[in-house]
Amino acid sequence: MRTPPLPLAEAQARLLALAPSLPVEHRAVTECLGHYLAEDLHARRTQPAAALSAMDGFAMRSADLPGPWRVIGESAAGHPFAGSVGAGQATRISTGAMLPHGADMVLLQEDSERDGDGLRLTGxxxxxxxxxxxxxxxxxxAHETLIAAGQRVGPAQIALAIAGGHSHLPVRRRVSLTVIDSGDELVAPGHLPDLHQLPASNGPMLCALASCLPVDIRHAGPVEDKLDHLAGALDAASAADVIVTSGGASVGDHDLVRPALEALGASIDFWRVSIKPGKPLLVATRGRQVILGLPGNPASAFVTAYLFLLPLLRAMLGARDALPRTFPARLATPMARGGGRMEFLRAVWDGAHVALDPLQDSGALSPLSRANALVVREAGADAKPAGTDVPVYLLENGGIA
Structure with a gap:
């Protein structure tokens, strides 16, 4: 089956609709970095539980202003003053300490002067x-929603969950992913290729890209361009939630991903997307397993993994927003007219402007390594001068904010 090239949004929607829902487990909060909450998380306590001082100084009643006061004790962090503050009284207090009963204000130590137990206002x-x-x-x-379902757990969310009284969080189990390189021309990393060969760099690149999420990754290959070899590698990964192949997804005589999948009883959902690079993307299912056949050119493999593999993994992990988002950035250089497909141009964003790399060939890795952004050029878009705002995807950390 060779479907007409699908628009990007339709292809992404069809892929995400295939994402299986993974079971929920309760993991130690310190092991949840990068996961997405499966349920709303509610506070089990109030923070702070009592009024605290934000500064070093003296706690007293505002009704007694402007003083003077008599210092009757001290409240330190973890060691609150046991008594109450009455009229004309104050306690020494440190940052983070509980306000004594009766006190409702803190006078900074630099705005006061103490003489024995006497205290007066000087500032x-x-x-x-x-x-x-x-x-x-x-x-x-207490009972307030701290973190909404679908939100990614980062360092701040870990701290917030612990402060809210939680030791474990409800998250989806980790995704199992198998990445398969295929192609007779590929040589495993660590071996210098002959003139007719290429280093198998796509597999490690895709593994690294997926590692920004809670995914257990197995890398297989390179696999020869033989139907039984490729079918065997795919069958060996039958327990994986997701299989990603690199190469062999196009229409040439040696592009065997589709016939290998069909030989194993997989169902092809769609094949080809109207984007550049990355047109010959194939998406299939085998039971609950999702298979992505990515193109072999490195820029094509990266772009399709960014636009399809990472959103699929996020959706399976329960992300509220699985798709990456663009933001407007100003062109540092002119951009030529668009062609017949939506394009994703490797570029460098410096915080103010985005500059297109002069080399946009899908087989080139050096512009991809220089890039920290993808500029979106719509199909048939007019040429744009420098200074025009264009939509941009950021690539740091897999494009995950």
């Missing part, structure tokens, strides 16, 4: 008086 009063007080529940309150 400015805090405005409002509660300025240096962190009230109970300032951060969050």
């Amino acid at each position: 400015e009063l805090p405005q409002p008086p509660s300025r240096h007080v962190r009230p109970a529940g300032m951060d969050f309150t």
